[in-house]
Amino acid sequence: MAEGIRDKVVVLGMGCTNFGERWDASGEDLMVDAFIDCLKDAEIDKNDIGAAWLGSCMPDISIGSTALPCAKALKLPFIPVSRVENACATGSEAFRSACYAVASGVVDIALAIGVEKIKDTGYGGLPIAGFSGQLANLIGANTSAPGMFAQLASGYEAKYNVPMETLKQAMAHISWKSHENGAMNPKAHLRKRVTIEKILAAPMIAYPLGLFDCCGVSDGSAAAIVTTPEIAKSIKKNQELVKVKALQIAVSSGEESICNEYDGASIWTTEIASKRAYKEAGISDPRQDISLFDVHDCFSITEFSTYEDLGISKKGKAVDDVLEGFYDLHGNGIPCQTDGGLKCFGHPIGASGLRMLFEMYNQLLGRHPEERQIKNPKFGLTHNLGGQPINNVVSINILGT
Amino acid sequence: MVGIRSFGGYVPRYRLNRGNIFKSMGWINMANIALSRGEKAVANMDEDSLTMAVSASIDCINGFDKSDLGGVYFASTTFPFKERQNAGIVAGALNMKDDVRSLDFAGSLKSGTSALIAAMEACASKGANNIVVCGSDSRLGKMGSPQELIFGEAAAAFLASDTDVIAEYKGSFSLSLDFVDHVRGSNSNFDRQWEDRWIRDMGFTKIIPQAINGFLDKFNVKIEDFSKVIYPCHYFPARKQIDKMFGLSPEKVQDTMLGEIGEMGAAQPLTMLAKALEDAKPGDKIMVVGYGNGCDVLAFEVTENITKLAKRTGISGYLANRADLKEYTKYLTWRHIIDIDAGLRSEEDIWTRWSLDWRERKTILGFCGTKCTECNTPQFPPQKICANPNCGSVDTREEYCFADKKGKIFSYTGDNLAASFDPPQIYGNVDFDGGGRYMLNCTDCELDAISVSMPVSFSFRIIFYDKIRDITRYFWKAVPKQGV
Numbered sequence: 001m002a003e004g005i006r007d008k009v010v011v012l013g014m015g016c017t018n019f020g021e022r023w024d025a026s027g028e029d030l031m032v033d034a035f036i037d038c039l040k041d042a043e044i045d046k047n048d049i050g051a052a053w054l055g056s057c058m059p060d061i062s063i064g065s066t067a068l069p070c071a072k073a074l075k076l077p078f079i080p081v082s083r084v085e086n087a088c089a090t091g092s093e094a095f096r097s098a099c100y101a102v103a104s105g106v107v108d109i110a111l112a113i114g115v116e117k118i119k120d121t122g123y124g125g126l127p128i129a130g131f132s133g134q135l136a137n138l139i140g141a142n143t144s145a146p147g148m149f150a151q152l153a154s155g156y157e158a159k160y161n162v163p164m165e166t167l168k169q170a171m172a173h174i175s176w177k178s179h180e181n182g183a184m185n186p187k188a189h190l191r192k193r194v195t196i197e198k199i200l201a202a203p204m205i206a207y208p209l210g211l212f213d214c215c216g217v218s219d220g221s222a223a224a225i226v227t228t229p230e231i232a233k234s235i236k237k238n239q240e241l242v243k244v245k246a247l248q249i250a251v252s253s254g255e256e257s258i259c260n261e262y263d264g265a266s267i268w269t270t271e272i273a274s275k276r277a278y279k280e281a282g283i284s285d286p287r288q289d290i291s292l293f294d295v296h297d298c299f300s301i302t303e304f305s306t307y308e309d310l311g312i313s314k315k316g317k318a319v320d321d322v323l324e325g326f327y328d329l330h331g332n333g334i335p336c337q338t339d340g341g342l343k344c345f346g347h348p349i350g351a352s353g354l355r356m357l358f359e360m361y362n363q364l365l366g367r368h369p370e371e372r373q374i375k376n377p378k379f380g381l382t383h384n385l386g387g388q389p390i391n392n393v394v395s396i397n398i399l400g401t
Numbered sequence: 402m403v404g405i406r407s408f409g410g411y412v413p414r415y416r417l418n419r420g421n422i423f424k425s426m427g428w429i430n431m432a433n434i435a436l437s438r439g440e441k442a443v444a445n446m447d448e449d450s451l452t453m454a455v456s457a458s459i460d461c462i463n464g465f466d467k468s469d470l471g472g473v474y475f476a477s478t479t480f481p482f483k484e485r486q487n488a489g490i491v492a493g494a495l496n497m498k499d500d501v502r503s504l505d506f507a508g509s510l511k512s513g514t515s516a517l518i519a520a521m522e523a524c525a526s527k528g529a530n531n532i533v534v535c536g537s538d539s540r541l542g543k544m545g546s547p548q549e550l551i552f553g554e555a556a557a558a559f560l561a562s563d564t565d566v567i568a569e570y571k572g573s574f575s576l577s578l579d580f581v582d583h584v585r586g587s588n589s590n591f592d593r594q595w596e597d598r599w600i601r602d603m604g605f606t607k608i609i610p611q612a613i614n615g616f617l618d619k620f621n622v623k624i625e626d627f628s629k630v631i632y633p634c635h636y637f638p639a640r641k642q643i644d645k646m647f648g649l650s651p652e653k654v655q656d657t658m659l660g661e662i663g664e665m666g667a668a669q670p671l672t673m674l675a676k677a678l679e680d681a682k683p684g685d686k687i688m689v690v691g692y693g694n695g696c697d698v699l700a701f702e703v704t705e706n707i708t709k710l711a712k713r714t715g716i717s718g719y720l721a722n723r724a725d726l727k728e729y730t731k732y733l734t735w736r737h738i739i740d741i742d743a744g745l746r747s748e749e750d751i752w753t754r755w756s757l758d759w760r761e762r763k764t765i766l767g768f769c770g771t772k773c774t775e776c777n778t779p780q781f782p783p784q785k786i787c788a789n790p791n792c793g794s795v796d797t798r799e800e801y802c803f804a805d806k807k808g809k810i811f812s813y814t815g816d817n818l819a820a821s822f823d824p825p826q827i828y829g830n831v832d833f834d835g836g837g838r839y840m841l842n843c844t845d846c847e848l849d850a851i852s853v854s855m856p857v858s859f860s861f862r863i864i865f866y867d868k869i870r871d872i873t874r875y876f877w878k879a880v881p882k883q884g885v
Binding site: 121122123124125128134135137138139140141142143144145146147148150151152154155157158203204205206207209253254255257258259260262264389390 | 744745746749751752753754757758761764765778780781782784788789790811812813814815816817818819820821825826828829830832836837838839840841842848853854864865874876
């Protein structure tokens with residue numbers, strides 16, 4: 001019987017570049033910066049790494065396919081390097097692979113690095129090519145990411161009979177809160193505070209999502225070095241260990257998009273992956289046990305739905321939690337997007353999952369300035385959602401002390 | 402008995418007020434004010450002659466078994482393809498069986514009536530039966546031209562058969578003359594015409610009477626025998642002259658719909674016939690004249706069966722389903738008359754892989770998915786393993802056509818980011834009545850009017866145009882039930 005990943009792997013070090021419109025840096029440059037920071041933090045030598053996983057999602061616009069761009073940029077000494085891709089969960093997928101390698105006993109120390117260089121597209125929003133396959137290009141709707149996720153709002157409005165105006169208020173609060181948090185984070189891309197009024201008055205991107213309901217698009221890279229608890233203790237004698245508690249992933253089977261049972265007001269894969277993750281981590285009540293979390297807020301409505309799908313807000317009741325400030329940094333609930341989230345970091349796809357883990361890692365080690373440090377955190381959860389509500393990949397990672 | 406077994410029509414939803422065109426372009430030719438009355442029907446940006454022909458054909462064959470169809474004859478002077486049979490695409494969209502006869506009729510505005518004659522004679526000779534004859538045109542005049550004001554877009558379709566005909570085919574007479582009043586070379590998008598006096602005095606008022614008289618002589622009948630005479634000609638004085646020549650009283654002459662739709666090219670006599678059949682009674686005798694580089698004259702006699710044919714949406718139904726196209730510039734954009742900036746996102750290059758296209762032809766053209774023979778779950782696109790998690794059977798699928806189903810909006814959005822020539826791009830997930838779900842573009846609708854659970858039907862439309870390779874790509878879209 002499989003035991004799961006809990007406490008078998010620890011994060012030895014992490015690195016993360018500033019995210020943003022990095023006109024100055026190539027994807028390779030960004031990887032090197034994240035990697036060097038990560039190595040320093042881990043207090044190891046490059047030659048100690050037994051294997052590496054690169055997460056990158058858009059080879060055409062970014063660094064190209066295969067693991068070669070990573071191995072060559074980092075000058076990794078002929079070790080096994082693999083490139084993984086799983087839509088917006090790509091960074092988490094690289095992390096999961098590195099953790100599994102350590103947990104299996106095949107390597108002592110493994111590297112996960114994610115990167116994306118999206119701002120070379122020349123236009124706003126994520127590029128759409130390449131995700132769906134050739135047939136879908138010919139029979140699919142003419143979509144964009146905000147348009148696909150916007151449908152969660154019409155689905156939620158219909159299912160719970162919540163007026164769109166109320167939903168828009170809650171969505172605005174979500175974006176307002178993330179901007180408040182992001183403003184304090186020097187690594188974030190968008191660092192301005194925004195008023196609720198401005199959020200509600202923004203131009204429409206895809207009904208009912210306005211400009212501030214959408215996350216930014218940026219370049220960036222983040223990296224993690226993982227190892228066994230024994231090795232970590234021998235290297236970092238005085239540092240508390242940040243342990244991997246759960247690594248779960250759920251991928252749509254096609255049922256949501258083809259059959260008629262899916263309700264359009266939730267994300268099934270988030271529900272499924274989070275239940276498995278709580279079990280793996282030994283968490284019985286997430287609303288009690290989770291200290292902070294960073295979810296895939298590609299759009300405010302996605303974050304809204306995720307509160308319920310993670311089992312933290314009750315179904316149909318997220319509006320109340322949001323408007324009461326349950327998810328605010330210094331509210332009485334569980335702070336969400338303590339680093340500013342995708343909202344303020346933008347979404348260099350391959351890097352995002354690792355960027356979220358970087359926030360959990362630093363919070364668990366108490367490394368942040370007081371204004372944004374969570375007190376005595378125990379469990380930090382990250383959530384990635386790639387694809388669209390009816391067809392997607394969700395990863396849930398839980399780190400803890 | 403050979404004749405017309407069923408009929409259907411199609412008029413696009415958008416109408417452009419001619420005054421609106423004149424307001425923008427009247428400065429180039431003030432005389433065009435005489436042509437600026439009424440409105441013209443304008444194909445949506447995702448419509449062309451082919452999609453309109455499919456829509457009219459669907460209206461025509463509604464209630465008939467598709468497996469009985471023996472052919473499709475498509476007439477137009479504005480086919481999207483020069484090499485790749487357009488009628489073959491129509492057959493695919495109608496999900497017809499493989500062993501059918503398909504033909505394109507092109508080159509002249511009388512190609513619509515020529516297709517009808519060919520179909521009648523094929524049925525009479527037992528060469529083929531139950532042939533869908535569709536005519537559709539989407540002709541363009543240059544900005545500021547009289548044609549820009551005159552031309553409109555619409556389609557009509559008929560089922561030619563030797564069974565249960567509602568109008569018996571009585572014969573035809575044709576004239577073939579290289580009389581050129583309008584011309585369009587194979588590399589031109591725009592119609593070019595000779596002067597009005599030539600078109601009117603040496604064309605319509607000479608050749609149409611010659612053809613009608615030829616028919617009357619050939620079959621030894623009198624014009625008085627006919628209860629309805631259908632002939633194209635958009636010059637009002639010339640019509641008066643022809644009517645007077647034959648002593649035709651106004652109620653015997655079928656209206657051209659110039660004021661509501663415009664001059665419909667190859668579809669003109671066919672839409673007039675489809676409209677006439679809506680009101681026809683058993684015993685009515687109808688003469689149909691097709692005009693262009695000569696003439697075709699056909700005659701039909703309406704039978705008792707017409708009282709049994711279920712009501713079609715028809716030209717009248719689609720005429721009533723109208724929306725104003727307020728911006729003249731949108732019309733110019735939709736017809737690719739002017740180039741606009743739809744953003745870098747619109748420059749994404751999607752290839753047509755013809756081998757994939759062939760393999761998936763039922764999916765793409767016919768909107769066919771699968772239905773699991775174990776658990777009866779309909780699914781789109783086709784699935785090899787049943788998507789029902791309680792079933793999961795392998796290779797237990799049979800073809801299941803979604804094109805003629807209805808559905809309901811499950812979730813939707815209006816997207817300003819997606820590249821579109823008519824933003825916001827409206828799309829949503831649709832639940833099919835009878836089961837199944839798929840995300841489709843919506844068309845012929847406005848965002849404000851859409852809501853979850855709204856009923857939709859499905860329409861064969863252009864999904865994008867590949868400018869690099871000159872390939873018009875087609876698939877199906879959801880049409881929210883605002884009107885028809």
